[in-house]
Structures are given as structure tokens and as C-alpha cells.
Amino acid sequence: MTPAEIRDEILDILEDIAPDEDLGDLKDEVAFREQLELDSMDFLDIVMELRKRHRVQVPEEDYGQLASMQSTVTYLTPLMKDLQKA
């Protein structure tokens, strides 16, 4: 998957977790926490959905890498580059 495809996939997961949020104006460089009403349970869900959908394991010490869209895509690019977009 390319970084752009990974970004789409994260958006898809966010839509699933928070269907009432308007994700159209999401700023990639700003922390999710500042733009969306996500709590720690929701962050765990991003990790769980990545595991469920793509078998990507994010160890607990790396959860901080998922703070914003930009940092998430950067972190996931090496882990997901060999996956095919479904």
C-alpha cells in the first residue's frame, strides 16, 4: 500500500469508530485528540482494527506514534508497504 492508500484506510477506520465525526476537514499534522473527540478506548480501536483488517501488530510502546494522521501514516508505511489494497 502507498502512503495515500494507508491514509484512506485510516480514514475508513476512523469513520467506522466515530461515524458522527466530520472527517473532511481533518488536518494531517494536528493530533487526532485535538480535532476529534477520541478517548483511549477509541485509540485502542485503531490498533485493533489494523490488526483485524491487515494483520498489522502495533506494540503498546508504539501507540504514541498514532497521535496524528501524519505520524500514523509515517509509522505504518514500512509495516504496510508490502500489503495489497483490498
Place this chain on the structure above:
Amino acid sequence: MYDTIIIGAGMSGLAAGIRLAHFNQRVCVLERHYTIGGLNSFYRLGGRDYDVGLHAVTNFTPKGAKKGPLARLLRQLRFKWEDFSLSPQIGSTIAFPDVQLQFGNGLELLEAEIAAKFPAQKDAFQQLLAKIIDYDDLDENNFGGSTRAVLSATISDPLLIEMLLCPLMWYGNAREHDMDFGQFCIMFRSIFMEGFARPFAGVRLILKNLVRRFRSLGGELKLRSGVERIKVKDGKAIGVVLDSGEELEGRRILSSAGLVETIRLCEDITEVDEQQAGQMSFTESISILDKQPKQLGFDRTIVFYNDSDTFHWQRPTDALCDMRTGVICSPNNYMYDESDGDLPDGVIRITTIADSDRWMALSEDEYKLEKLRWYDRTIASAVRFIPDFRGHVIDTDMFTPNTIRRFTWHDNGAVYGAPEKRLDGTTHLPNLFLCGTDQGFVGIIGSIVSGISIANQHCLRE
């Protein structure tokens, strides 16, 4: 081999099941009863639908609210707000002999009522609010501590203290006399700051949604499947033996049966401290009316009444029930959509505190007689606070601690479980966990959040 075996198909067990099945676990929910729901269940009798359990969904927040337990659980279970079809209350009352406080969803009305009826306590109430807002419900170390001590340090009028405690204790306090301050804050937010709502179709709508989702994710639900014991080997739970003798293997077990009740099932335990079990049990007297309650001049959603200036929250010591206090609920008195119309019958449900030991010691004939006797006393007690509806009753039913015991399997028919909560959900075995009332959250929304949070903490991280 299941990834997780869940004991109990109530709100918490089903919610946990959805979380685990959504993330591809092989999950089985075991239920001793022939139907789902546990404390919050439903039945049909004489052609009518009845709800048991809570009168209202607490923690109600309107569509679009992003904070609070309701919003959180909808996201976690991937439900839309509309799926629970919640209609808000009309308004509720705390009724003491000389003073009544009205409240609705959100704090506004209660604040105005306190300012009008306890003008000297207006500032003190704001100080109390600040303490409640400051309380962090994710910090378990703050949970204990006496609510009465905090209240008397803040509010100088004892009557206002009793009036605030009455609904909050009624709707979720497992401890007699006093209340853990953490529990008080959770209940205060869920009742006074958020509020009451109900689906037009009753609690069955929420339960059926949960079951449908659980099954669509591949979860298995086995009714009439009581757990006879939890098998333990080398210090770990390895599975369960059902009452039928059938054995199921599981990598972990999540139980909503209650703390004492779950530990008692474990093969490695020979004695449990039954004193830890909860003491607060109830009767509920249900009256079906030939009119809508509003036509009889009664439009309150819930009335919490107490017949003196002191509120006594304790198991009765000298009779089957305590007639001094109770809760009156009419499921008709919610703001349903016009497209729903009115419920087919007028319904008034009245809850009183009961002594489970006395109820359970009755013979079958005595039990029938006492039900009739205490139904009459309960209604007579309640109509001191609401219009007398006794000329309009066309059918009645009553549940007692015996009924609650049968549905929930909790010792003493304890509605809110044990006073000492196990907030982290752990037990003496590393792969046996608790969810539901004895973990700590009560109410319909609270139970669902309990199942979700324990599943997240203990069953999904590996």
C-alpha cells in the same frame, strides 16, 4: 476451544461478546435462564409486554453528544444513536413530606428548584457540583470514601442531603446507609447531569439489538446453559462444566455472575465469604391501568418518594418490605415520537426495598398471599405522593427478591451486587475476569460499558 467463554447473557456479557467477536475471537455466551437479559429482562403475560429491571435508561445524552458513556458505548459497539430508539423523560420528582424537587434531563431544572426551595444552599450546591466534576472516574484510588461525609462538609441543610441521596441510592447503591463517593459521582452525572430515556418498545429492543449483532459476528449464545463449575488446572481456568454435564474449553473466562457467585464456581475454592454479597433487594408492584396515567393527572416519569425527612437505605429488619420509601415509574410518561403514539396500556411500576431472606423463607402458599398483601400496602404507600389510581387497575403482577434471584443468580437477589466493587475486573485466577454489577458500573448503559471495558482491558490485548 473458545478464545473467551462469557458467563451470563445480560447487558455486560452481551456487550463484551460483541467486542470480542468483532475482533474475530471465538466466543460463547452461556445463560442459565431460558431468556436473555439477566436483571434487565422482559416477559409476556396475559397478552401484555412487561419489562423487569430498571425503569429508565440512565446516562441519556442527545444525538450528536460526543462525551459520556452512551456516546462511548455506541462507538465501541459500532451502533448508531438511532439504534437504541431512546425517547427522553417528561420529568421526574423527588418527593418528601414538605418539599418536592423536580428535575429533568440536564442540570438546569434541578438547579432552579434548589435555588427556589433551598435558597441558602445555592452556593453550596455549586461547590458540590465542582467536586463531582473534578472526580476522575478512571482513577480507581478515589472511588471509596464516604459520600455522607463529603455532603455534610458541603451542604448545611440535612434535608437537601437526604433528597439528593434518595434517587442516587435508589438507582445504583449496593452499600447500606452510605455510598462510595465514586459511585455517587457516577450516579449523579448519569441521573442529574445526563438523564433518563426509554425505547418505546422497552428494554427488549436494546437486548435484541445486542444479540442480533453478537450473532451476526459469529458469536454463540447458549440459553438454559447454567455453569455448574469452572475447571481449574495449574492455577488457571481451563473451561467450564455445564449443569447438563457438557464441558467447554476456553482460553479465558469472563463472568457477570457476581464476585462471590463466580468464585464459588471455581474448583479450587472450597469456601467463599458470603458476607461480601450484596444485601439490597427489591419488590416491584406493577399495575396495568384502563387509562393512560396522564388522563388521571399523573405525568411524572419517575417519582422517588420518602415519607419523612430522613432517608433510610437499608435492608428491612422487621418485615418483608420497607414502606417508608419507594420509586414510582410510568413507562407511558416519556416523550415518544408522535409516530409511536401511546403505549397500549397505562402502566405504573412501584419499587420498594425488600428483605430477601424473609421472602425466600416463605412456603409457596405464604408467598402467594404475601405478594397480594404487599402489593396492596405498596400502592397505598405510593398514592400518598401521586394521584390515587386504584380504581383503574385492570391487571397486576409483582416481582420479588425470589424472582431477581432466579433471573440473575445473585446471592440475596441483590440488585446492585456486592458493596465492594472489583473495579479492575481481576480475580484470584489470571485468566478469569469479572464484568457487570460487581465490577462496578450499574444501570443499562453502565453494564454495557462494564462489558466493553473489561473485554478491552483483559481479553483483547495480547
